[in-house]
Amino acid sequence: MSNVNKPTVAYWIISIVALIWNATGVNMYLQQAYKTDSFKAMYNDEKALELINNTPTWAMGAFALAVFGGLLGSVLLLLRRKFAKPVFMISLLGIIVQLIYNLFISKAMEVYGPGAAIMPIMVLIIGIFLVWYSQKAEAKGWLL
Incomplete structure (x- = not known):
């Protein structure tokens, strides 16, 4: 008997790329911290x-939440677990807090110019894509 809810090749590629992306984020966080x-x-x-x-502790905490949450969400996506979506949502919250700090509170725009907005x-x-994709994967029955 075959599993009709078998993920596509694109699912595995997206999951692996997400893992690499978030592992890179964890590396950057650890180097900065x-x-x-x-x-x-x-x-x-x-x-x-x-x-x-001089990044404040709360902004570094948001950075940690974003990258470690993203890494855990990516692992859960690779393991095909439904818990990936809420973990990605928590990561997204960290991203939003960090974005607010980087674009509106810190002087990043003064130091780097308008290019400071590109990466955030x-x-x-x-x-947002990872939250949406994990929701889509859950709806398709790819996540257990």
């Missing part, structure tokens, strides 16, 4: 490094 030498080396501009090093908006779009 621990202020590693490789992280500091990414910034030639002292103002940019100062801005990042891209992260938001991907976060």
